[in-house]
Amino acid sequence: MKTPLTRFSVSLPGPLARQLDVMVREKGYANRSQAIADMIRAHLVEHRQQFGTGEIAGSITLVYDHHKHHLQDLLTDLQHEHREVIISALHCHLDHDNCLEVLAVRGAATSIKKLADELIAAKGVKHGKLTITTTGKDLPA
Amino acid sequence: MKTPLTRFSVSLPGPLARQLDVMVREKGYANRSQAIADMIRAHLVEHRQQFGTGEIAGSITLVYDHHKHHLQDLLTDLQHEHREVIISALHCHLDHDNCLEVLAVRGAATSIKKLADELIAAKGVKHGKLTITTTGKDLPA
Amino acid sequence: MKTPLTRFSVSLPGPLARQLDVMVREKGYANRSQAIADMIRAHLVEHRQQFGTGEIAGSITLVYDHHKHHLQDLLTDLQHEHREVIISALHCHLDHDNCLEVLAVRGAATSIKKLADELIAAKGVKHGKLTITTTGKDLPA
Amino acid sequence: MKTPLTRFSVSLPGPLARQLDVMVREKGYANRSQAIADMIRAHLVEHRQQFGTGEIAGSITLVYDHHKHHLQDLLTDLQHEHREVIISALHCHLDHDNCLEVLAVRGAATSIKKLADELIAAKGVKHGKLTITTTGKDLPA
Numbered sequence: 061m062k063t064p065l066t067r068f069s070v071s072l073p074g075p076l077a078r079q080l081d082v083m084v085r086e087k088g089y090a091n092r093s094q095a096i097a098d099m100i101r102a103h104l105v106e107h108r109q110q111f112g113t114g115e116i117a118g119s120i121t122l123v124y125d126h127h128k129h130h131l132q133d134l135l136t137d138l139q140h141e142h143r144e145v146i147i148s149a150l151h152c153h154l155d156h157d158n159c160l161e162v163l164a165v166r167g168a169a170t171s172i173k174k175l176a177d178e179l180i181a182a183k184g185v186k187h188g189k190l191t192i193t194t195t196g197k198d199l200p201a
Numbered sequence: 202m203k204t205p206l207t208r209f210s211v212s213l214p215g216p217l218a219r220q221l222d223v224m225v226r227e228k229g230y231a232n233r234s235q236a237i238a239d240m241i242r243a244h245l246v247e248h249r250q251q252f253g254t255g256e257i258a259g260s261i262t263l264v265y266d267h268h269k270h271h272l273q274d275l276l277t278d279l280q281h282e283h284r285e286v287i288i289s290a291l292h293c294h295l296d297h298d299n300c301l302e303v304l305a306v307r308g309a310a311t312s313i314k315k316l317a318d319e320l321i322a323a324k325g326v327k328h329g330k331l332t333i334t335t336t337g338k339d340l341p342a
Numbered sequence: 343m344k345t346p347l348t349r350f351s352v353s354l355p356g357p358l359a360r361q362l363d364v365m366v367r368e369k370g371y372a373n374r375s376q377a378i379a380d381m382i383r384a385h386l387v388e389h390r391q392q393f394g395t396g397e398i399a400g401s402i403t404l405v406y407d408h409h410k411h412h413l414q415d416l417l418t419d420l421q422h423e424h425r426e427v428i429i430s431a432l433h434c435h436l437d438h439d440n441c442l443e444v445l446a447v448r449g450a451a452t453s454i455k456k457l458a459d460e461l462i463a464a465k466g467v468k469h470g471k472l473t474i475t476t477t478g479k480d481l482p483a
Numbered sequence: 484m485k486t487p488l489t490r491f492s493v494s495l496p497g498p499l500a501r502q503l504d505v506m507v508r509e510k511g512y513a514n515r516s517q518a519i520a521d522m523i524r525a526h527l528v529e530h531r532q533q534f535g536t537g538e539i540a541g542s543i544t545l546v547y548d549h550h551k552h553h554l555q556d557l558l559t560d561l562q563h564e565h566r567e568v569i570i571s572a573l574h575c576h577l578d579h580d581n582c583l584e585v586l587a588v589r590g591a592a593t594s595i596k597k598l599a600d601e602l603i604a605a606k607g608v609k610h611g612k613l614t615i616t617t618t619g620k621d622l623p624a
Contacts, residue, residue: 063214063215063216064214064215065212065213065214065215066212066213066214066215066218066219067210067211067212068210068211068213068218068233069208069209069210069211070208070209070210070211070233070234070237071206071207071208071234072206072207072209072234072237072238072241073204073205073206073207073238073341073342074204074205074206074207074341075204075341076238076241076242076341077207077209078207079241079245079340079341080241080245083241083244083245083248086248087248092209092211093211093212093213096211096213096237096240096241097213097214097217099237099240099241099243099244100213100217100220100221100224100237100240101217102240102244103224103240103243104220104221104224107224107227107228117264117295117301118262119260119262119303119332121259121260121332121334122334123258123334123335123336123337123340124337124342125337125342126415126418126419126422128342130415132414132415132418133408133412133414133415136408136414136433136441137408137409139433139435140408140435140438140439140441143435143437143438146435147293147301147570147571148291148293148432148433148434148435148570148571148587149432149433149434149435150289150291150303150305150430150431150432150433150573151418151421151430151431151432151433152288152289152305152307152430152431153421153422153425153428153430153431154258154307154336154337155336155337155338155425156422156425157337157422158336158337158338159337159418159422160258160288160305160307160334160336160337162260162291162303162305164291164293164301164303164571166293166295166301177227177228177229178228178229180228180239181228181229181230181235181236181239183231183235184342185239186242186335186337186340186341186342187239187242187243187246187334187335187337187340188334189243189332189334191260191262191330191332193262193263193264193301193328193329193330194264194327194328195264195295195296195299195301196264196265196266196295196296196298196299196300196301196327196328197296197299267556267559267560267563271556273555273556273559274549274553274555274556277549277555277574277582278549280574280576281549281576281579281580281582284576284578284579287576288429288430289429289430289446289573289574289575289576290573290574290575290576291432291571291572291573291574292559292562292571292572292573292574293571293572294562294563294566294569294571294572296566297563297566298563300559300563305430345496345497345498346496346497347494347495347496347497348494348495348496348497348500348501349492349493349494350492350493350495350500350515351490351491351492351493352490352491352492352493352515352516352519353488353489353490353516354488354489354491354516354519354520354523355486355487355488355489355520356486356487356488356489357486358520358523358524359489359491360489361523361527362523362527365523365526365527365530368530368600369530369600369603369604370600370601370604371604372606374491374493375493375494375495376604376606377604378493378495378519378522378523379495379496379499380603380604380608381519381522381523381525381526382495382499382502382503382506382519382522383499383609383610384522384526384610384612385506385522385525386502386503386506387610389506389509389510399546399577399583400544401542401544401585401614403541403542403614403616405540405616405617405618405619406619407619429575429583430573430575432571432573432585432587434570434571434587434589436540436589436618436619437618437619437620439619440618440619440620441619442540442570442587442589442616442618442619444542444573444585444587446573446575446583446585448575448577448583468617468619469616469617469619470616471614471616473542473544473612473614475544475546475583475610475611475612476546476609476610477546477577477578477581477583478546478547478548478577478578478580478581478582478583478609478610479578479581481502481546481609481610482496482498482499482502482609483496483547483548483551483607483609
């Protein structure tokens with residue numbers, strides 16, 4: 061018995077849709093839907109990853125176009141709201157448009173995950189990753 | 202000037218579509234399209250890494266005990282030798298012993314991987330991770 | 343290989359010599375010569391600034407309220423326009439409103455002064471300071 | 484009545500002594516002793532500057548040669564001992580030898596002054612400056 065399919069429409073910036081099609085072809089998928097289904101599964105696995113309840117340290121790496129309307133204001137607002145887990149943020153000006161921002165974070169795993177989700181979901185952030193490590197306390201060298 | 206949008210339809214197994222909707226809501230995206238656009242960008246970044254050509258950006262996150270004999274000297278020496286790919290390093294003093302250091306990097310993928318390997322292998326570094334992202338140039342927002 | 347030392351004698355008004363000794367002790371220098379060497383280096387840095395030629399290094403320290411309309415966008419725009427002299431920017435979230443931002447800079451003195459003037463003059467920046475130091479190349483340790 | 488003079492000898496690295504002589508001549512001092520007396524007076528004024536008892540924010544800018552024996556270890560040790568006033572440190576690799584390090588600091592004025600004095604007095608630090616600003620709380624924009 062086949063699982064019933066749900067059909068819906070997606071709107072992407074034109075250049076991104078074209079790059080998707082190139083990747084779909086290069087990776088050998090039969091069509092866009094199969095490729096997108098695989099991406100969703102991969103992200104669900106990451107999203108559900110359990111972080112435990114202890115204190116963690118780590119970094120959040122973001123690349124974005126600072127010309128996007130109000131994006132810089134939004135990112136700074138989000139960071140100030142979660143400033144209890146941000147040690148500080150390192151901002152690098154890659155070119156006229158693109159910024160690389162790396163936040164050093166420390167605190168409750170759930171708060172850090174929530175902050176990372178909000179920053180990465182902000183419209184205009186091209187790519188973001190949360191990297192989790194340890195505060196070193198419980199890890200012998 | 203807004204980038205023109207491309208609209209197409211996607212078919213997903215019903216349960217996967219429902220789980221996608223939960224994740225879209227939990228991560229705070231405005232709609233499915235924005236979430237899917239971010240997933241595509243993340244996969245494009247990973248997909249292009251495998252080819253290993255071109256310039257990348259990213260971060261190297263390290264946790265170490267700075268009391269380890271000569272470790273701080275060694276890490277600084279290694280960084281100066283590879284300074285062409287290091288934008289700068291953010292050093293955070295977690296407690297009396299442990300440091301969190303996050304390097305913002307940019308340059309040839311092979312040089313950055315080599316630097317990360319050498320830093321992470323240094324005796325006294327408890328944990329280290331290389332996070333690869335994009336310089337943003339080839340990734341539409 | 344150690345740098346050879348040059349030894350010469352200095353005559354100071356008695357009270358000034360005594361106050362020098364107090365300051366040497368309070369600042370934690372091993373001896374008068376090391377304290378005087380540091381003063382000479384500091385004055386060399388300042389002296390050379392006046393000529394305004396050559397490459398300098400330094401920092402720009404800003405405190406601002408990120409809620410001021412478009413301020414964060416403006417500061418990021420200004421920084422991207424002058425990115426050839428900015429190594430990177432360290433952003434610290436002091437409280438709900440106030441940010442401490444420290445830029446590490448390097449390049450032509452005139453460009454760095456212009457950038458500092460523009461950032462400090464931005465409406466909403468409460469306080470800003472340009473600190474000029476050296477790239478270290480022409481200053482013996 | 485003339486103030487009696489105190490005579491003592493000073494040892495400087497040869498290249499620094501030669502640069503001192505050039506500056507003495509360019510600034511029009513009669514001799515080294517008069518130039519050094521003026522530098523000491525300028526540093527006494529700075530050293531005695533009162534910082535009050537409140538909380539301050541600011542930055543400490545250092546330039547040093549990381550090859551100096553144990554210097555990097557010493558600077559990291561000093562920073563960990565005073566980590567209650569250090570938000571984080573931004574380390575930039577200027578060339579094969581020279582580092583520019585900028586610390587974002589916040590806390591009691593006296594602790595920050597003490598930390599800056601100790602870092603700047605460390606043998607191998609070529610130049611350092613404490614830049615004091617405000618936490619922004621008491622300063623209307």
